[in-house]
Amino acid sequence: MTPQAATPAYRRLSVEERRSQLLDAALSLFAHRAPEDVSLDDVAEAAGVSRPLVYRYFPGGKQQLYEAALRSAAEELEHCFDEPREGPLLPRLARALDRYLAFVDLHDAGFSALLQGGSVVETSRTTAIVDGVRRAAAQHILRHLDVADPGPRLRMTVRMWITAVEAASLIWLDEDKQPPLDELRDWLVDQFGAVLSVTARRDPQTAALVDALAADG
Amino acid sequence: MTPQAATPAYRRLSVEERRSQLLDAALSLFAHRAPEDVSLDDVAEAAGVSRPLVYRYFPGGKQQLYEAALRSAAEELEHCFDEPREGPLLPRLARALDRYLAFVDLHDAGFSALLQGGSVVETSRTTAIVDGVRRAAAQHILRHLDVADPGPRLRMTVRMWITAVEAASLIWLDEDKQPPLDELRDWLVDQFGAVLSVTARRDPQTAALVDALAADG
Incomplete structure (x- = not known):
């Protein structure tokens, strides 16, 4: 889960853009796997961001992210x-x-x-x-x-x-x-x-x- | 939840009869209330038996009783x-x-x-x-x-x-x-x-x- 400098995730995104980027990543994971098989690490990796960043946007963790998605x-x-x-x-x-x-x-x-x-x-x-x-x-x-x-x-x-x-x-x-x-x-x-x-x-x-x-x- | 001497529950029942009596009591409670609103005390009371007796038959508690019902x-x-x-x-x-x-x-x-x-x-x-x-x-x-x-x-x-x-x-x-x-x-x-x-x-x-x-x- 090391941040990768070259990914588009490191463009400066507004709060709304970032939130929607994380939701898109989560939705595409939840779309192809049962929710219990998706971890926050997976979402962070798919969005090319760090796990703490995912937590900053969704402090309630997976449950909150799942409900938002x-x-x-x-x-x-x-x-x-x-x-x-x-x-x-x-x-x-x-x-x-x-x-x-x-x-x-x-x-x-x-x-x-x-x-x-x-x-x-x-x-x-x-x-x-x-x-x-x-x-x-x-x-x-x-x-x-x-x-x-x-x-x-x-x-x-x-x-x-x-x-x-x-x-x-x-x-x-x-x-x-x-x-x-x-x-x-x-x-x-x-x-x-x-x-x-x-x-x-x-x-x-x-x-x-x-x-x-x-x-x- | 004190046992009441005069209730039919104190007839001697076989294990199968007792189990089925408890299930009937549970079913009629679950039939009219949401499962989260039914307690083991309610089941014991409806069957006219003590709470420990319910636990003896359903050691897994409410979840086990609910699934059996x-x-x-x-x-x-x-x-x-x-x-x-x-x-x-x-x-x-x-x-x-x-x-x-x-x-x-x-x-x-x-x-x-x-x-x-x-x-x-x-x-x-x-x-x-x-x-x-x-x-x-x-x-x-x-x-x-x-x-x-x-x-x-x-x-x-x-x-x-x-x-x-x-x-x-x-x-x-x-x-x-x-x-x-x-x-x-x-x-x-x-x-x-x-x-x-x-x-x-x-x-x-x-x-x-x-x-x-x-x-x-």
Whole structure:
């Protein structure tokens, strides 16, 4: 962990730049290894800085760094579903899923470790961050559905579909990233349409929405 | 926590009977409170025995008792999907869901605490127990589908649906147990049919299964 004079780390960085450099290094490590297999030394080495410097920015050590990295990943994930409200709905959903699945593809091991739980650094705070992403995704989708006051059946349908997408992502990583991303995306979009139609049979609000979607298709 | 001479706990119980009495007491406490809010004193009191007796059976303390209670709940949950392979498939699935949802209804707080994670007594072992239930449920369903060698798309569909059922259970508990259980059950069975049909469009094995189900209906 000896500082290496020639690394870009020794450019003068602002506090914000340095913090974000450390977070990037941590995220790329957490993305490919389970959190318990990443040490602060690894983060220091990946960022080309000394371990004390990492501690200066994250005095809470690995737990604090992990939570900060997770929060920055969560922000990125939330942006996936932040799609302009223009054009037919299902293609919008397909574009959001493209971004989401690209994130899953890029951060594979870290994504699994986080969602499968059981990690030694998982706490109620990290669980709350993950739940926040789920809630944000549901809110984005409900806004796209353009329903003034979504009822419990419609909200439940959207939340169930989001969980199914999460499960699909984990299984997809487990199965050597099969089927190809394009097929997985279309499959998930079709499932969304199908579960909405099932809910439409017992919920007039969802029935009106499904009719509107068919007209808009 | 003084032993009370008149309680049934002072009948002479065999080791197995005593163990199962303590597990029942623990399960009913964990069912209605988060694990961190249950103490060994509470378990001793609920079972009408002394705290040292609880320790004699569970020398690992609360963590060991929690895992044992969880394992016994997991066995019960796995049995929910163990339905005779007779008659049309979707009614079999409806009967399995009736048992599963009755379990969710009975063990509400414990069920949420476990699946939502973030509990202080959660570990990779408890996570493994929960994953075991998911796997067992998937295997039961695949056996009922009567497909010799289920391919990745069919397996993924079943696992996604199981996750959606889990999400539905948690949301249902969160939403004051609405809609009524019968409606929730039928809704989930219909969703299963719908997502199978979506998979059938891109998977010949699932297409053959959907045809067989329609004939069998």
